[in-house]
Amino acid sequence: MTDMMKSLTFVAGALMLGAGMASAETTVKSCDRTVTFDAPPQRAVANDVNLTEMMLVLGLADRMVGYTGISGWKTLDEDMRAGVEELPELSAKYPSKEVLVGADADFFFAGWNYGMKVGGEVTPDTLEPFGIKVYELSESCAHIMKTEKASIEDMYNDLMNLGRIFQVEERATELVEGYRAELAQFSEGLGEGEAPRVFVYDSGEDTPFTAGRYGMPTALIEAAGGRNIMDDFEKSWATVTWEEVVERNPEVIVIVNYGEVTAEQKRDFMRSNPAFADLDAVKADRFVTLEYVEATPGPRNIKAVKTLAEAFRGE
Template identity: 80%
Template sequence: MRKAFLTTVVCAIAAGAAIADTTVQSCNRSVTFDAPPERAISNDVNLTEMMLVLGLADRMVGYTGISGWKTLDEEMRAGVEELPELSAQYPTKEVLVGADADFFFAGWNYGMKVGGEVTPETLEPFGIQVYELTESCSHIMDREKAGIDVMYADLTNLGAIFGVEDRAAELVESYRADLAAFTDRLEAGEPLRVFVYDSGEDTPFTAGRYAMPTALIEAAGGVNILDDFEKSWATVTWEEVVDRNPEVIVIIDYGEVTAAQKREFILSNPALAGLAAVKNDRFVTLEYVEATPGPRNIQAIKTLAEAFWAE
């Protein structure tokens, strides 16, 4: 009888452990967590905001990759005021290991580089599990065109990883409802041709098929002129931009070159004078944190739609 009882207890404990495990899809990997992380690090401003809106600041030991390129707004500064920035740009493996991290929320070209020193494989021996930003998966695997659902998926997966599924579900539902209420009222006409200008003068760095702005632009009633460009964020030629003649130019605002300076460069470039967007002076600015996957994507869609259809 005692043996049977012990067997039952052991089985119950094993079953409980199995139930406690959480498995999520991270790009082309299935990642299993046997307990919620307690010493997490996020890279980049948009990924860090995802952690904050889920109320996970107390599960974090710091963040990386923000001040080296961007300026935190007041809301963001308040959210991370008690957390150290462990690296101004991409972290090294030593930084993550030195912080005794058990979790790294990053992405490809959002804190990790293909073939670089910081990857899920290089961090695994140190007990650091990685969840990859879904938008960035196009750098290592085939993906469908970017959609707003990739942001919802990340929030849902983070909710599962950290055991805050209800909070994540409520957030996603509120975003869906907010967006639906807005787009239901939107009386858009023929989709406007839109070019995303991130940076670069000799050649422009822009958003392709797999980058979040493509989804934001479509939700707002436009079409990214480079939505057939099989890249996420990458460089094209100005000739390609001229050939596709955008009616609106979206400027991504971050870094040392201001949005006003980027706009002035385009307006003063004779090669771009014939663009419909330039002729009609149709520009709209998105902050970096709005244009990349994160909680501010819904407001970004509203900003774009209001600029597209102001007339």
């Protein structure tokens, strides 16, 4: 081989290597940021039960060093306990920067009010100097930027982006296509007739904490053939007044079950309070319970739509 041929061979090899290295990079959109990964994360942390479950259904437990933000508010069911039994809970509630750095994390899957607070100590900007990249839950982007109304597509988008980040796109695609098919089959015929008026009761007695236009329950309710009475409330999750609830007179009340106050206690509070006696939902005793992990973006959203649809039909 001549010296020129050797040089050409070296250049061609270098170009191929460079192309291979470039193709290994993954870029995703996270809220209003573009995040680039040179390689899949190996020491990931997820905050909250629904985000952790997204990681688990993608088979990523072996890429995680732990999870945060579950036992301080919620409980793990049998499936979740089995999925995370080898992983430590690094923080019962929101993690501090020191917790994530101390775990030598290289990735944090969280969201605004799902492990991070606007102006708080744990944000994409504050974690960047420590080599910790952040992917933000799509539903939570409404806290920092203008977004569209909540959609189940938000959950699909997160699964697909996680698939790209961790290079398990085939698994992510398989999951999303399966969810789409299951929902399409179940949803056939839903939405016929007048949509029932639905109120989401998360928590609170003095003022109710509920889901607005940008919260996942709005998308779930609509997929099940109903209408969230707060779908014009320009928030994802926030407080409203009981006067607004009474004025809009829901026909069905969806209770989000988690924390120290049980779903039954929330239901009893509404049934026993004279202020709610004339609500159509209370008079007809039309309450339906969703677990927190079903009402927030995650793999159990499809089951949640089925639960809601059955309740709307009076089953």
